[in-house]
Amino acid sequence: MANTVDSIPARRVLTDPAGLVRYQHDEAEWAPYGTPLAVVRAQTTDEVREVVRHCLTHRIPLVPRGAGTGLSGGANAVDGSIVLSFEDMNRTVHIDPAERLAVVQPGVVNDDLRAACAEHGLWYPPDPASSPWSTIGGNVATNAGGMCCVKYGVTRDYVLGLEAVNGLGEVVSLGRRTTKGVAGYDLAGLIVGSEGTLGVITEITVRLRPARPQERTVAGYFASVVAAGEA
Ligand SMILES: Cc1cc2nc3c(=O)[nH]c(=O)nc-3n(C[C@H](O)[C@H](O)[C@H](O)COP(=O)(O)OP(=O)(O)OC[C@H]3O[C@@H](n4cnc5c(N)ncnc54)[C@H](O)[C@@H]3O)c2cc1C
Structure with a gap:
């Protein structure tokens, strides 16, 4: 993997099984997930393009990942995929x-x-x-x-x-x-x-x-939801 996505330094291509664990799924613990082949932490658009082309050439599933806070399993890895992490493209x-x-x-x-x-x-x-x-x-x-x-x-x-x-x-x-x-x-x-x-x-x-003016929080107490809605 490190040799095939040539322009990306090996330190940003994670293949160590222990390191891959935290990229396997998002916050949807109920959704199915697998083990990726690698995680690539891209830093530039050119690097992203190279990863996409690599996946296209070798028919590898590609899973983009932001912070992994999703609640639907959208960033969940599938077996043999490459997870493309954007944590280093944070400018x-x-x-x-x-x-x-x-x-x-x-x-x-x-x-x-x-x-x-x-x-x-x-x-x-x-x-x-x-x-x-x-x-x-x-x-x-x-x-x-x-x-x-x-x-x-x-x-x-x-x-x-x-x-x-x-x-x-x-x-x-x-x-x-x-x-x-x-x-x-x-x-x-x-x-x-x-x-x-x-x-x-x-x-x-x-x-x-x-920017809005400074906000203030007001707490109101109502006898019913309908009364609160009317207010
Ligand atoms: C405590 C908590 C509160 C939340 N509250 C809300 C809320 O109020 N409203 C709400 O809408 N959601 C909420 N969510 C869900 C989640 O935070 C959002 O869906 C958020 O937008 C996901 O961002 P992320 O960076 O974590 O993306 P991830 O979870 O990493 O990815 C989400 C999806 O986007 C794709 N993706 C990520 N980056 C890219 C990219 N650069 N290019 C293409 N695809 C990409 C992934 O493949 C995946 O399908 C909440 C989650 C938690 C855990």
């Missing part, structure tokens, strides 16, 4: 306060992006309860949403553009880097929620909002 590439957008690698943790945006007076609303651990790549692949989604929308509502490696090992750029984007098919939107079935996401451009 916020660019935050543009004027355009109110951020460009990130897929392994950036949700809360880290939110903290980086806050330094610019900006806010990234999608807030799955797993935000201290889950990655933006995983959030995009699952179209994650949390408490804020009722008012502010889910991940899909914030993805402007994506870079991905498709099943042929080609790097594709989808979507846009502008607030307005009305032309053509919404191919970036198609990738959102596809759980790695349509391609491997290597870069994400998200829309941001101005």
Whole structure:
């Protein structure tokens, strides 16, 4: 394996059985999982492309993995697969306060992006309860949403553009880097929620909002659920 994905240093190609264990499944312990052939911790889009092409050539199943907080077994390894981990692609590439957008690698943790945006007076609303651990790549692949989604929308509502490696090992750029984007098919939107079935996401451009004023929590007590709902 280390010899066949030539450009990736052996230290980022894990084959030691003890090291593979933590990459076998996500948080869905009930879902079936197998033992991967190897785990590759890619650092660049070129490396991702090389892994995809290697898997294509040798007919090896490929399982992309963010933080492994998924609850459906989507990141679970199958026997003989390669798990492609994004934990080392965790850089916020660019935050543009004027355009109110951020460009990130897929392994950036949700809360880290939110903290980086806050330094610019900006806010990234999608807030799955797993935000201290889950990655933006995983959030995009699952179209994650949390408490804020009722008012502010889910991940899909914030993805402007994506870079991905498709099943042929080609790097594709989808979507846009502008607030307005009305032309053509919404191919970036198609990738959102596809759980790695349509391609491997290597870069994400998200829309941001101005930071909100300081929040306050208010606790209310009601005699019934109906009364609470009416309030
Ligand atoms: C305590 C807890 C709370 C949670 N709360 C919520 C919640 O409020 N809302 C919610 O929606 N979910 C929630 N989840 C589920 C989970 O956190 C989300 O689905 C999250 O988006 C997964 O991100 P991840 O980085 O862990 O991805 P992973 O679990 O590693 O992967 C999830 C899926 O995305 C694919 N994937 C990952 N990275 C890429 C990539 N770069 N390219 C292509 N495919 C990729 C994987 O193959 C897999 O199919 C929660 C989970 C836990 C454990």
